[in-house]
Each structure stands twice: as C-alpha cells, then as structure tokens.
Amino acid sequence: MRIATPLLAGLLGLLSLQSHAADLTAQLTQFFKARDPAHAAGMTVVVRTPAEQWPQCDVPSFSLPGNARMWGNISVAANCDQNRRYLQVQVQVTGDYVVAKRQVPRGKALEADDMAIKRGRLDTLPSRAMTSPQQAMDAISMRDIAPGQPLTLTMVRQPWRVKAGQNVVVIAQGDGFSATGEGRVLNNATATQPVRVKMNNGQVVSGKADADGNILISL
Structure with missing residues (x-):
C-alpha cells in the first residue's frame, strides 16, 4: 500500500486538474456565449494558457477590454478577489x-x-x-x-445619398422650432455622414444627410 500511495496521489491530482480544466472551460464558454448569443450554438472555447497560470478560485470573474474582438484569439482577465490572471483563449465559432x-x-x-x-x-x-x-x-x-x-x-x-453640387432641402430643428431652406451640397456623403451646404443666401451650414437625401441640422 505504501508503494501505491504516490501513484494514487498522482492519479487523484490528475483527476482534480482535469476537473478544474473542465470547469474553467465551461465557465469561459458560458461567458462568451452570453456575449454573442446569436452564435452560441456553434461556439467552442479553447484555453491556450498553461494550467499553472490559471486562476486559483473556483468561480473567477471574467472581463474583456472594450475593443475586444468577438472571435478568434482573445485575452481574458480572470479575477479572483484581488488576484488577476490573464488567459489566452481561442473562441471558435x-x-x-x-x-x-x-x-x-x-x-x-x-x-x-x-x-x-x-x-x-x-x-x-x-x-x-x-x-x-x-x-x-x-x-x-x-x-x-x-x-x-x-x-x-x-x-x-454605402451609396451616396447626396453628391457635391446637388441641390438639397435643409431642415433645421430644435426645441419647439423647425425651419426649412434650400442650398447646394459641397461634399459627397452617405446617410448620417456630415455634409456642408451653401445656402441660397450664401451662408455655409453643416448637417447630416438622411436616407431621403435631405440635410438635417439639430439646433
């Protein structure tokens, strides 16, 4: 029995490590599926960071930088109280x-x-x-x-909604105020892009093109 004890301890340690790996992978998978539910059904998460660098608590809190990509190789912050570890994972979708x-x-x-x-x-x-x-x-x-x-x-x-030289209707709106005028566009723009317009009175104003080709100004 004494000879078998180290072997038994090693097997128990291996099983514990495998269980921890399964738990961490499951938690990360749930985290990423909640982040992108539209592709949850076809998602698999693979942890690339070696096991000795994993967080030590059972339920770490995960976070990502605001500009993190949706899929592929991603760095995840795993927090256990005041202890933070960074995990490299591959999100396969x-x-x-x-x-x-x-x-x-x-x-x-x-x-x-x-x-x-x-x-x-x-x-x-x-x-x-x-x-x-x-x-x-x-x-x-x-x-x-x-x-x-x-x-x-x-x-x-996106297609141009207005083009330079085009005559357009300019709609200015504010709190309880609305006025319209006409002018000529000075630059090409798609819907919602900024536009400069030279009004018929010579004044140059700035607004945004809408889907109908009008120029909207918020006052």
Whole structure:
C-alpha cells in the first residue's frame, strides 16, 4: 500500500486538474456565449494558457477590454478577489457568412445575385467579415472582388445619398422650432455622414444627410 500511495496521489491530482480544466472551460464558454448569443450554438472555447497560470478560485470573474474582438484569439482577465490572471483563449465559432457569388468589379452596387451564403469557421475569416447579405445590399464595391471571396465591411461603402453640387432641402430643428431652406451640397456623403451646404443666401451650414437625401441640422 505504501508503494501505491504516490501513484494514487498522482492519479487523484490528475483527476482534480482535469476537473478544474473542465470547469474553467465551461465557465469561459458560458461567458462568451452570453456575449454573442446569436452564435452560441456553434461556439467552442479553447484555453491556450498553461494550467499553472490559471486562476486559483473556483468561480473567477471574467472581463474583456472594450475593443475586444468577438472571435478568434482573445485575452481574458480572470479575477479572483484581488488576484488577476490573464488567459489566452481561442473562441471558435461556426456560422453563416457571405461570399461573392461571381466576379464583382470595383464601383458596382451589390445585388442579391452577387452574393451567396457559406457555412464555416467565422473566427478564421478576415476582420469585419459579413454574416448577412443585408450588410452589403446596395453597397458600392471599393475594389474588384473574386468569386468565392468572403465579403468584409471594408470592401464596400454605402451609396451616396447626396453628391457635391446637388441641390438639397435643409431642415433645421430644435426645441419647439423647425425651419426649412434650400442650398447646394459641397461634399459627397452617405446617410448620417456630415455634409456642408451653401445656402441660397450664401451662408455655409453643416448637417447630416438622411436616407431621403435631405440635410438635417439639430439646433
């Protein structure tokens, strides 16, 4: 029995470590699923940090910086009272994403026939990959896009709602106040982007384009 004792202790220690690993992975998985419920069903979390660097409490509190990415390799702060450890994890996500169905030339407004849906690992895609065709509908391609290439938000821009030289209606609104006028746009802008307008009286004002091509000014 004395000979077997070290072996038994080692086995018990191994089982304890495996149990702790399972608990930590389960807690991290729940944390990330709550952060991104839309992809929870296809999510797997893998802890890359060695076990000896893990937090020592049973239920650590997790936190992320405000600019943390949704998937892929992420650093998570694990807090046990005043003791903080940083864990390197890989958040693997399977889901739908958008690819070019055919060659899309630069400057083209994307249509439904230009896009297709594929399913795969979202965390391995380029940054800001599109997961819905609605994100690209009517957007203008800023580069040539090859068939099968994943679409990203950086590949497109929203269509211009107003263009430089265009005559527009300017709507100024404040607390209990509303007035309209006309002027000429000095710069291109998509919806909600800042616009400078030269009014018919020569005054230059700043506002934002709306979806209908009007310029809104808040007073």
